[in-house]
Amino acid sequence: MLKISPDSHLDHGLSPEHVAWLQRRFADREGFFLETVKLPRHLAPLACGIHGPIMGDAPVPDAEVQMEVRGARAGLSRLCGRLPRPTRLCTVVAGPDGAEPCVLYTAYGGPAAPREPWSVPREASAEEHMAAADFWSKHALSR
Helix, strand or coil: CCECCCCCECCCCCCHHHHHHHHHHCCCCCCCEEEEEECCCCCCCEEECEECHHHCCCCCCHHHCEEEECCCCCCEEEEECCCCEEECEEEEEEEEECCEEEEEEEEEECCCCCCCHHHCCCCCCHHHHHHHHHHHHHCEEEC
């Protein structure tokens, strides 16, 4: 069963109903996964704060971006003044945590996006580092 831990990021507008549905939907999972699913009609849409080509927008220009730390994160994020948009897509990232085979790391409204460049592990491939830098040079998050 998909477990919720104190470290699970539930700060992306998820209601208790969203979390319960995700736990049921992914009850059979073990190990790491990243999956984007469509929410059922009985659940409210989520807010999607991603802006740029992945959302059908033009690239977000640097002139529109402020680099800021979000919450307790370790690096700077590209943020813009655009408002989040409602979406029925929910991206879920989960995997092992200690003795637990499958814990929710995060879930958010919208399509899957690569890690921000500062959060890509050093041991990741050069391609992953370049893909993250390229993606986030064209995208930004709502403030």
